[in-house]
Amino acid sequence: MDYDLIIIGGGPAGLTAAIYAGRRNLKTLLITIAVGGQVLEAERIENYPGFLGVKGSKLMERFQKQAIKSGAEIVLEEVKEIKEIEGGYAVKTNAKEYTGRAIILAFGRTPRNLNVPGEEKFRGKGVSYCATCDMPLFKEKTIAVVGGGNAALEAALYGSKVAKKVYLIHRRDEFRGFESFVEKIKKKENVELVLSSIVTEIKGEDTVKSIVVQDLKTNQLKELQVDGVFVEIGSEVKTDFIKNLVKLNENNQIVITNNCETFYPDKDEIRPGVFAAGDVTSTPFKQIVTAAGEGCKAALQAYNYLHGIKGVPFTGEWKH
Secondary structure (H helix, E strand, O other): OOEEEEEEOOOHHHHHHHHHHHHOOOOEEEEEOOOOHHHHHOOOEOOOOOOOOEOHHHHHHHHHHHHHHOOOEEEEOOEEEEEEEOOEEEEEEOOOEEEEEEEEEOOOOEEOOOOOOOOOOOEOOOEEOOHHHHHHHHOOOEEEEEOOOHHHHHHHHHHHHHOOEEEEEOOOOOOOOOHHHHHHHHOOOOEEEEOOEEEEEEEEOOOEEEEEEEEOOOOOEEEEEOOEEEEOOOEEOOOHHHOOOOOEOOOOOEOEOOOOEEEOOOOOOEEEEEEEOOOOEOOOOOOHHHHHHHHHHHHHHHHHHHOOOOOOOOOOOOOO
């Protein structure tokens, strides 16, 4: 086996699991599309213990540094398939295949895609799903923000302070976000509302150059020259690639025990060696602190599993 433990997901749950696994001397690999997860989108966090206020990206940067210091290896790849093999599991990504004796599923929720031509081609080359992360790259440029909720409104407000021009594109006539945000948007001279409209194509060469927008009332198409597209249409739990691996509930969330153990699909039998933590699970409270706590539990349970420890309480790492 390449690793003792493979963690899938780089948000609070995955990074915390990596910290605890590393401290237990497990050879650990963390696979993620982007380190930080959805927390990167938070401009300011005020309810994480120990911080009166901290930017999401800064908090996740600390998590990442601690995980690496603990000995975890991190690769930026997308997991496509997980299958059981003799002695453990094989994890296939868009780049290669890794093997591990145990797995922790902690990939959280994934930003929804527009599913239009050009989106995948220009991902990271003008197409972004995190305004907090990427907006500074578009200083004095023209951008489009797609969406109608608070995330889209906040992205447009942020963009109005950075970009030269912001198109805010929404498929309805009214926004779903806070009215206070809407009122602020309407006062921004460099924000143009493009309502009852959808993006049908993203065009460019090496990077994004324009988008095609369709008016849903007239079906007319128009092309807008933009340097970047921020997709802010919510998120979803993408668990199709593990539906034959572990049990899911009606919301496509992974069903877990109190110790972050998973079950075989359509059974109440625990699947050995596969654990889960964070927003991708059936845990009801989707908060950074609870995700981190579940990541800790999953790592310690994985350690117990790998060392054949059953029914022995863990006494903690602190020193008296």
